[in-house]
Amino acid sequence: MTKVLIKDMCETLRLYFIMGSNNCTMDPEYVLEQAIKGGISFFQFREKGTDALTGNEKVIFAKRLQSICQKYSIPFIVNDDVELAISLNADGVHIGQGDESADEVRRKIGDKILGVSAHTVEEVEKAIANGADYVGIGPIYSTTTKEDAKSPQGTTIINEVRKKGIEIPIVGIGGITAENALPVMESGGNGISVISAISRANDPAESARELKEAIDC
Ligand SMILES: Cc1ncc(COP(=O)(O)OP(=O)(O)O)c(N)n1
Ligand SMILES: Cc1ncsc1CCOP(=O)(O)O
Ligand SMILES: [Mg+2]
Numbered sequence: 001m002t003k004v005l006i007k008d009m010c011e012t013l014r015l016y017f018i019m020g021s022n023n024c025t026m027d028p029e030y031v032l033e034q035a036i037k038g039g040i041s042f043f044q045f046r047e048k049g050t051d052a053l054t055g056n057e058k059v060i061f062a063k064r065l066q067s068i069c070q071k072y073s074i075p076f077i078v079n080d081d082v083e084l085a086i087s088l089n090a091d092g093v094h095i096g097q098g099d100e101s102a103d104e105v106r107r108k109i110g111d112k113i114l115g116v117s118a119h120t121v122e123e124v125e126k127a128i129a130n131g132a133d134y135v136g137i138g139p140i141y142s143t144t145t146k147e148d149a150k151s152p153q154g155t156t157i158i159n160e161v162r163k164k165g166i167e168i169p170i171v172g173i174g175g176i177t178a179e180n181a182l183p184v185m186e187s188g189g190n191g192i193s194v195i196s197a198i199s200r201a202n203d204p205a206e207s208a209r210e211l212k213e214a215i216d217c
Helices: 006-012 028-038 055-071 082-088 102-109 121-129 156-163 182-186 204-216
Strands: 015-019 042-045 076-079 092-095 113-118 134-137 170-173 191-194
Touching (some): 028 042, 028 204, 042 191, 055 076, 055 082, 082 092, 121 134, 121 156, 182 204
Parallel strands (some): 015 042
């Protein structure tokens, strides 16, 4: 896939689904395909934590999910593992404050999409200086999906970033559901990123549809 143009990034980030094998109660390939049918616009492969696949199994699994994304023209982003992203020719990489530095990752991935997690306005400014295409801000609400997540911070940082006139595309993350998604957009977010709201839903397609409706109104 060719690089998503920055001007299209805000729209593309609208419903960002993140998933690894240990986030699913059903077959992950089925979950991803259903999520796409329900309207997700962006996908992050995040294979980490308890029972996560490693080595060749992780690579094979990543390729299967990537080919589903390619079939539907959904950008395929790899979490943390920059070398995997490069070897798969993924559309991009998402890194956090504790991962490899953003400027180093930008140097390695050229013009692929670079997403960076940020928890303060200063971290957002630094991510921009280092070449981030978008930032993930959170946890907005409380989450049990990420073992080492910080305390929930609500939408305050998103508001602060926008009040400073910073225009980088922003997605909120952490504990987001159809019921609490709208404040993320109202505070200046361009999209929501979710794991469990879709990966653990009985009907992932319906859940994605509900999330989309919640932010489309
Ligand atoms: C869109 C998005 N935002 C934030 C994160 C969290 O990244 P990080 O802080 O590096 O934590 P891990 O996901 O690596 O555990 C994300 N993955 N995606
Ligand atoms: C990866 C990540 N980063 C901050 S919170 C979080 C987990 C989000 O998962 P969920 O949508 O299930 O709360
Ligand atoms: Mg990370």
